[in-house]
Amino acid sequence: MKLYVGNLSFQSSSADLEELFEAHGQVVDAAIVMDKMTNRSRGFGFVTMGSAEEGQAAINALNGKQVDGRALTVNEARPREDFGGGNGGGNRRSGGNDRDRGARRRY
Template sequence: MSRKLFVGNLTYNVNESELEALFAPFGTVQSAQIVVDRDTNRSKGFAFVEMASEGESRAAIEGLDGQAHDGRNLTVNEARPRVSRSPGGGDRGGYGRRD
């Protein structure tokens, strides 16, 4: 199991210090990063939290997944590796391609 967690269904007004405080009862929070839209600088409603150990990560998932926070039920699970995307938005069904 990874120490990095995905946190979804966050309200747009949650900040990183609140996120750290939410996870602190389950262990040492090494980092808490809310993902923001690069154009508007507004939260996208999800974040990544890295705990100090796998055991702390497991405890945070068990303690927070599905729990209400600020009127929403949180989704907390192990973060998956980032999938690389091709430039231009991926496969466009052949449009704009020259074979």
């Protein structure tokens, strides 16, 4: 079971995350999401637990728990939403055109 972990201290490491969650079952993977430009923590991460039961136990134990002065948000990770592609959603600056929005142009 993959878990989202939010409101982490910016000093937290992936090892810290793994250590925090291993008390609740097998940690398959633990990773803090890093900003690509600054290579600093973005304040959230993901932990993959060995089973759904272990994941639920970690959620029950750690959601709202104070760690480094911050109340953690722990819940089941949801897949990223696809923000679409193609014509850029009809915004002029992103490639749409007036016809996409039903607008009429006067010449």
